[in-house]
Amino acid sequence: MTAAQLDVVAVGNAIVDIIAPAPDSLIVEEGLTKGGMQLVDAARADALYARMGSAHEASGGSAANTIAGMAALGRKCGFIGQVADDQFGKIFSHDIRAIGVDFTTPMRGNEPPTAQCLIFVTPDGQRTMNTFLGASQFLPAAALDRAMIENAAVLYLEGYLWDPEEPRAAMREAIAIARAAGRKVAFTLSDNFVIDRHGDDFRALLRDGKIDILFANDGEIRTLMQTDDFEAAVAAAAPLVETLVVTRSEQGALAMSGGQRFDVAAEPIAKVVDTTGAGDLFAAGFLAGQAEGRSIAESLTMGAICAAEVISHYGPRPEADLKALVASRLG
């Protein structure tokens, strides 16, 4: 096994977010699950867009946001995901390359278009996401950059991408490539409804020792371990992985690693503007901390710092100087 040239390579949805404030009444009227992500077809996306206020657009995608956060922290990363050959595909490709991330996945034709996520941000800062997967659902295993995966210390996979068939097969292949190269595999559960649909697959991956680092939030770890009891869920999941990281919004986060438990408080912030990207940026901070050789406890603090930054403004990717923020807290 040669030394890794990249810290992390992620496989995830390549999405452009369309973000606008929305009243709670709209979430109710449209029958959306507040705080959740639902997949929508083109017609439903059009109908929801018609109800949306004036918006702004920015590159998103859960794993891509994590990689963007790591790049902002100075780590060397790669990203694998499918865009179409259209204006949104150009935006996504530009933004991820502009921050120094290796992104080599070839564009696909222009139908279906690049994935779009309509994000309604309610006055409490909570985001409700409606994803039209478009080109993203057609990431083929053949598009995987094998050398990039073999040369990254960690392969990071996004649970959201387990829904469509082709990327699911591609992610299974990516896991095989990474493990054969002696690399670690990290996985984020993404969403309760994704676990409802694919929990059996995820539990099998864990049981078979395919996952080294598991990211979840409070609800997701309970759904995955099929218990309402948070502590029981954590206790059941922890032995299945080398490191388990569970985020709990304003209650902070915890990690279980080597039989030990580590807790971190949430970073104080003035106002929650938009929670989009909170979990993604927590993962970025934690993985960057680990790549820097920091302790689990310090890596958790880095996660909390990065999550606090991204929820203090609109948009899913960091705007402030994350490196400076971390240096001012941890040196």
Next chain:
Amino acid sequence: MTAAQLDVVAVGNAIVDIIAPAPDSLIVEEGLTKGGMQLVDAARADALYARMGSAHEASGGSAANTIAGMAALGRKCGFIGQVADDQFGKIFSHDIRAIGVDFTTPMRGNEPPTAQCLIFVTPDGQRTMNTFLGASQFLPAAALDRAMIENAAVLYLEGYLWDPEEPRAAMREAIAIARAAGRKVAFTLSDNFVIDRHGDDFRALLRDGKIDILFANDGEIRTLMQTDDFEAAVAAAAPLVETLVVTRSEQGALAMSGGQRFDVAAEPIAKVVDTTGAGDLFAAGFLAGQAEGRSIAESLTMGAICAAEVISHYGPRPEADLKALVASRLG
């Protein structure tokens, strides 16, 4: 002359802005004129985009921003401008309709694409704009919504759109329609370089009594009146129009109307983040004040309030509740 159903209808570029922070060194290296707007072709736009950092996108366009500000202030407005049938065209159309503006100009095919403006925002908050006009330069006179122009109290025209030939002809036609219907015509000079190219046209319009309300900034009024002396420029321009409004950045603004002069200070703000849209939103506040029947002095104050809001955040359109801001200052 029947009562107007709209307060203002604007003819302007239909643009999606691509906005990113940039160091001053980039402005120098690329030979850009800081604070100005330059027209670029597709190849130059690609080259500049390649140098840009991770960006975000939002609907822009000078006159469209003004109309968006007026809509936020509760005025009824229309917009006329050309988009292509592509993702950016969809964004522009959605955003302007989502704020209640009448926008009926039919989309054009998908080549050239919808206009895009690459905006580099330097650490001092100044914006430097590079516009690829795309579909916007092909607004034909035939696409003018005559009834909309006849039914609007004020026709508002954007100087930037004087560059391309078809929209220039369309704007001359729009002036004729408005004047025949007994409506007022407002014009914003937009940019010094635009005046360099079309100053003779603009001076002829003024001399022929085609313009009732003229918006300019400090540099533009001097360029237009061909003198370095600001007071001399104002004195020479004022008799040519019913109302002259001149903005002076942090030095506030003034209006000349009915032989009287009115001055207003700039509104204090904590930090200038991004000056994109400052002049556009000043015009929005002023025109909305006039539509409400306020005095010239109060209309200037409304302009200053709106300009201060838009330069306190990234992006060319208001984010805060402009109506509430005005009410808290003027009642």
